[in-house]
Amino acid sequence: MAAVASRELQDGEVVFVGIGLPNLACNLARRTHAPHLVLIYESGAVGAVPERLPVSIGDPALVTGSLMVCGMADVFQLFLQNGRIEVGFLGGAQVDRYANINTTVIGPYEKPTVRLPGSGGAAEIAIHARRILIVAKLSPRAFPERVDFLTSPGHRVAKVITDKGVLERDAQSGELLLTGLYPGIAVADVQAAVGWPLRARPRLDRLDPPTSIERQLLRDVLDPQRLYLTS
DSSP states (O other): OOOHHHTOOOOOOOEEEOOSSSHHHHHHHTTTTTTTOOEEEEEEEEEEEOOSOOOTTOOOOGGTTTTTEEEHIIIIIIITTTTOOOOEEOSSSOOOOOOOESSSSSSSSSSSSSSSSTTTTTTHHHHHSSEEEEEOOOOOSSSSSOOOOOSBOOTTTEEEESSEEEEEEEEEEEEEEEEOOTTTTOOHHHHHHEEOOEEEEEEEEEEEOOOOHHIIIIIIIIIITTTOOOO
């Protein structure tokens, strides 16, 4: 997932990124094909070049080598709302048929079965970044037909990168379509993990697994302690 996500990034782009696999993807891209990628974190680190893998957006490692360190209000007003963010990475507890994201509650809002952290900056990122990439593992619970609460709208989502394949938002219907599969994965495997009748593009991309260089960077350089990688 980190390798596939990294390939979506172009050199020189400005990316609003959080912690976890999106962070790995961005740093992998910067070590390979996009050395001039500019990373912005919600906490105020702009152009961060951390010497180690940050464990939160407030990690002091993000300050190291940054172009600028500012307040959260400046990040959102001067960069995000001003149209300067080209790519935003998001995730969520639920992603529905139309790429809407829920990070607020599971179940009815008035009496939820689970209360989640809420939007944070996600709703702003979803609206103001020029394109959105979602990184999330597939499961029927995480990909229902309709989210229990719409925290972040999906109309700027370009791709949803999962552990079985890639979904893309159809420009006409707004619905997520299956467009690419990892080696050894069948369309039925993806269909079984989402809660709606999933349509697939007639000709599916076969997604290349990580190269030996990508694997080495991810495992030995970017996440040697396996904070986010599972293998």
